[in-house]
Amino acid sequence: MVVKRRALGKGLEALIPSDISDRSGYTTISVSEIEPNPYQPRERFSNEGIKELSDSIASKGLIQPIVVRKHNGKFQVVVGERRLRAVKILGWKYVDVVVVDVEDKDLLQMALIENLQREDINPVEMARAYRRLSEEFGMKQEEIAEVVGKNRATVANVMRILKLPDEVQELIEEGRIGLSQAKELLTIDDKRIIVEIAREVADKGLTVENIIEKRKRLNRGRREKSRVSEIDPEIEALTDEMSRRLQTKVKIRYMKGRGKIIIDFYSDDEFSKIIRLIRGY
Template sequence: MKRGLGKGLGALIPTTNIEQYNPEKDTIMEISIEEIIPNSFQPRTNFDPEKIAELAASIKEHGVLQPVIVRPHNQGYELVVGERRLRASKQLGLEKIPAVIKTLTDQDMTEVALIENIQRHDLNPVEEARAYKRLIEEFGLTQEVVAKKLGKSRPFVANFLRLLNLPDNILELLENGKITVGHARPLLAIDDKNLQQQLVNQIADGQLSVRDTEKLINNSLKNKKQKPKSPTEIPSSPILDDIQERLRLKFSTKVNIKDDGKRGKIEIEYFSYEELQRIIEMLDEHNY
């Protein structure tokens, strides 16, 4: 059976290098579930059994409304998009599932799987950070390129990557939703692993707000007489990252905002006298 592809994938594909959906070319075919292997590039590792069961109940009543995406693999297919639909269909004991077959590279596979999960808010912060890292390390992409492909800012991607510097046990708490990104980010300012663990236990047990966490960490650093990291090492805030990115785009050059929590400075780089003149003219023009 062949059918036209719905709009769901069409909204996803344009953000990647994959050709945008063409109703005259793309068709849906019923293929055997046994011929489909899991997506080895899937950034998501946790799937809620209750949500899979709910989806299975919906599929039982209404059928699979949106096809999965697969690519040819050996004598069968490899899943690209639609892990939950595939799992729910298997749970129901279905033999076939509607699918669109596309020829994709490994990089395409990673990008599409990542974008789909991000758009649906299906990834936890650790899964998202690891997916960014995979795109950078396995495919040689820069943070800037990854950000552009995913519709994010470079500082946003950089901040998520920094989270991976935390110990595994703290990442596990973040992954399981015991602490938030706002709680985890200030912990990066602490070098003492024992102190770091003590604080994260208080955060997890005390249900502290992000502001309370920041105060707790600042007080702990003072009590331990631990000198805070230099302004360039202190994890920046999302607000400062956004301002830094806007200035970078405004002046078309590298801009750094250094902040130690009390004061800071803005550095605007230039690589020639002409470029310096251009920046000065822009500042004069806007009465900065």
């Protein structure tokens, strides 16, 4: 039985069509016929987690079926790659599946939603998945946001992680640097300094506040070194206050009654949010 594709929802329950909730909608196929999802956004699987899942399946059975699609005479996983790995550990030859009719774009979307709902995907994997949806399927950020149940600003911020040096991205994937810390590292424009601070975050557990303080010291050091203008404590305090109130990076360049204020933003949503904050509503 092949179930036609339906609109994607924001929860795992939306990934398995409601008309196959009883076992009459299941199909039994050979495990050897099932191939992994080529659009699987998750690149790292915990061996310990897969072993725990296999133990649970051995004890209680496969409560939720693996969802697959037909592809080149075989089947590809749509949802349930961890379950497939678990039943392989158990040595199962056959498994119950639900066969659905989905396109490549939906294959990535469904796998992404499954991992997001279970919080099984790290920020770098998430960012790469968003980029694939954008580059391979031409989806705009607001379309991606709607699919995964996030707002556009969140999608834009996550995608910016891919601008960080490879070493820093690796630390994020390992879980040694969190998303909030990664976002703060993006406010530093020197890649060498980013890597140095990232290593401290990973090794010493620096908080977001620690990173902000290091950035402030870095900025003070640069101003002292350049000697472009004398350090004005009031301008520095105003810069920090504006950055905090507008929730983004702000630069104030002031010299003898002239200068400029630079406010960073990375999406239309962030721009609109800044305008609202400036206007006071």
